[in-house]
Amino acid sequence: MMMSQIVSNTKPKPQLSKETFVGGSLKAFREDPLLFMNELYRKHGDYARFRLGPQKFYAIFNPDMLKEVMITKADAFSKAGTFDEIKRLTGEGLVTSDGAHHDRQRRIMQPKFTRGHIQKYAGQMGQSTRSLIAGWNDGQQRDLTHDLFTITFDIMTRTLFSYEAGTRLEQIEKAFDSISRIATEKIRTLIRLPLLIPTKQNREYTAALCSLDDIVFGIIADRRAMGGEERQDLLSVLMEAVDESDQTGMTDRQLRDELLTMFLAGHETTAHTLAWAFDFLMRRPDVEEKLVEEWSRVLGGELPTADHFNDLVYTQNVIWETLRMRPAGYLTGRTAIQDTSLGNLPIRRGEALMISPYPLHMHPGYFDEPETFRPERFENDYVKTLPIMAYFPFGAGPRSCIGNHFAMLEMVIILAAIGQTFRLRPTPNHLPAVPEALLTLTPKGGIRVTVERR
Template identity: 40%
Template structure:
């Protein structure tokens, strides 16, 4: 069976690349509307890139026929920071690492991190003053980084935690800049950014390797922090663990994958609540009923029903991971079309989550829509904020727990309002979907 696939007309050489880069979110939504479930883009003279917007075809790529694909090249820049951790590795290496790490992310294991999350949120607010305007996105980046640093290393890096957080920040910014930049300057060229990046990488390596060494020698388990769990992990088949280098790569992977995504989600939550005060009031009523005056704990999360609906609906409208790409490594048939090795397939959470075939009034913020059996009625891959298949986000439970606890802790004490009341904050689709130009908000203390 053969189907002809069409796509938007592009320029003679660059094809659709410039239109895509100018406004990717709008471009893919328009293209899907016009050309249907599979759209062909041309990025440069040779590259064929397809956008899939049929949930069943997305499932085939990510789950049923995932062995015919690998992660697309865009992710390679991340290797400068994360090496060969589970985000970037492929095939058997990925499978083994994923098996080793999975237990550390089980719901019961990560429940122990709830206290860290709430304490770090409270400590962030210690600096907040009633009436003050702050860039809430910066604050969310700060608190999620503090949380991942403490859950990773426990108390063992207390003295140089600031230094480590700064080094990680430099590393992440380097990857984000490189991924979105048109010019590729190799690391060997001593530009200011390259030098800063190499310095921060060296510092992180020093800290991580010395912690690994110390723990290995003393047998200290770090009382259940993530580093301790990575060091203790053993392969079920052959009983071997990870090398120091592998642990280092996985530590950096978790920092990269588990920091900005959650920060963005929090920023979008507070943005949406500031524009939907009826939802905010419902949340406040729930917090009062479930928590009264006390801080939340992990045990409260199942009872914070409305807070959880807000998180789900925010991940629908502003999925921090807005697009997943795969490259075919062999000839493979999906939905009646045969793809060739090297073809790239794009699947966008942003486009699917706003598709009116699956969502009524898709642009509206309505947390209640998730209170029904919506997820049972729509195809699995019409809502996939955490991806799917063997490469589904390993931190999904961690992220959902963190989002609910940060939301509850912060909303108990503060109402956040846009500094410019009618400001529309645009999403900027870089590696993750972040608020363009940050999120300046005014703090209103509730109690």
């Protein structure tokens, strides 16, 4: 059934800029994409038509129509055009490829990302967190966003290719820094200067890409030269993985694309979600108290592992609630590759769609008092009582997040490992962080905290 009821789901907020003849809604979109999408939902209901410069889009909000886009009619859509800014980095990796190539890569990789398979990385997740917080002192002020980035970066480099700290690690970090900063800047301005134009920024971007290519191809070559030596990291797992249909594996280029894709998709998303989780907790002593009780009962001071995961129920719900209010993957897109329809809406080949979970996650029809952080709402499989696309922080269907189990395990372990040892307090005059919609949903200006040993 179509839900055409229109409900206001935002508190009064600053007005967005009006549409203009030349730019369409570009100005409003750039100012605040989340508010922009929410306003479209409030005004138009199931779907809305809008324009960013010359490009026209449909924003889809109705869960049944979303289910068609993402699941039942997924074959009628491609992701081409959605993440073009990062395609030079991720090539034909899972996020940015399409069609038969994507299907094959997904078929090869999916079995390696099941809950069972990724458990072997839990030890590394705990250790990376423990080493970072070993350097924290009672009463010290810390840049929390930066610290969480350091942890998820360390986890990614070690679980992907068993990387030990060293010069090449610093090079990777530097190259990634440049790439995320420049890609973010491009997204922020939505001005796409082709990379062939040698501006200073484009030269830096190209240099960073070359440096990453050197490093990653070097790692792959070293590993091939080592022959059959048993390793547990994802690189080894992917090198050995084959497509069941023809028993062929991945080329070096495909491995490179998938490694960099994992890196990009898996490091900032988890760091930012955790930063948001702590931002909520610092202002909600009641939630923190329940967490501390759970950690002391389940962990008793031990470092969290995969064996504790199922018992850390409230911790998981804190993450689910954080992903509801601050979905790191806040916006994606699709382009129709054939004529099709969504509900009664005809969609022609070539038409572009924008999809955001945020307006649905903040809809009072699905989530009571949506502005309130309340992890308890996820108890008793609440999400299963909702339409399938009312809550989708990890997407859905054949293009859903392949790293969802990895991400949940990692975030639960990091949150519990830090939280059972330190109490985080906002630094004086630090207001709740404001979301900035960049590559992922970012706490604007970062989050500074005071850490107190428990």
